Amino acid sequence: MTVQLIVSVVGPEKMGLIKQLTVKTAEMGGTWIANKVTHLDGQIAGLLKLKIDEDKLPAFKEMMSSYEGISVGFHEVSDSEPVKKTLVRLTLEAEDRSGLTSDITHLLYDLDVVIDHLDSNRYPVIGLNTGVFEAHLTLELPEALSIEGLRIELEKLGGNIRVFPDAK
Numbered sequence: 001m002t003v004q005l006i007v008s009v010v011g012p013e014k015m016g017l018i019k020q021l022t023v024k025t026a027e028m029g030g031t032w033i034a035n036k037v038t039h040l041d042g043q044i045a046g047l048l049k050l051k052i053d054e055d056k057l058p059a060f061k062e063m064m065s066s067y068e069g070i071s072v073g074f075h076e077v078s079d080s081e082p083v084k085k086t087l088v089r090l091t092l093e094a095e096d097r098s099g100l101t102s103d104i105t106h107l108l109y110d111l112d113v114v115i116d117h118l119d120s121n122r123y124p125v126i127g128l129n130t131g132v133f134e135a136h137l138t139l140e141l142p143e144a145l146s147i148e149g150l151r152i153e154l155e156k157l158g159g160n161i162r163v164f165p166d167a168k
Contacts, residue, residue: 002051005049005050005051006048007072008045008046009021009044009046009072010043010045014044024063028056030051030053032048033050035047049077089137089138089166090136092162092163093132094157095130095131096130096132101135111150111153112145114139114140116140117136118135118138120134120135121134
């Protein structure tokens, strides 16, 4: 019987680590179903969804835990069909201010919006006492919230926020 799990991997970035994990998983008969990996300030954080034969699970866990300096967590999940999601991608631009990212994420959570991806940048404007904030987001909206409704709520945060849905 096969089992599915989510494996979390966190630690210092090491060249070729993800490829090594992929190869070792395949050697043990496992298959990666999906993954999300982020690199930040010399660190790596990844979530890997995979399936593997139940009898190979102990050896797999031992192999994953053998990487020095890497923290690994294992979380079994059901093999049911994934819930279909309606994802929207958008770009948000605004006058930069302290706490803007926090205000945006709190609003999204208050609206029951799932943040799948958020990448933000700040750009100084020479000669002005302000900067420009830009964020690219991938979001899962609840059924009751349209992208237009989301745009209206985000723009209420002030600071000349402009929301642009990205082309699919």
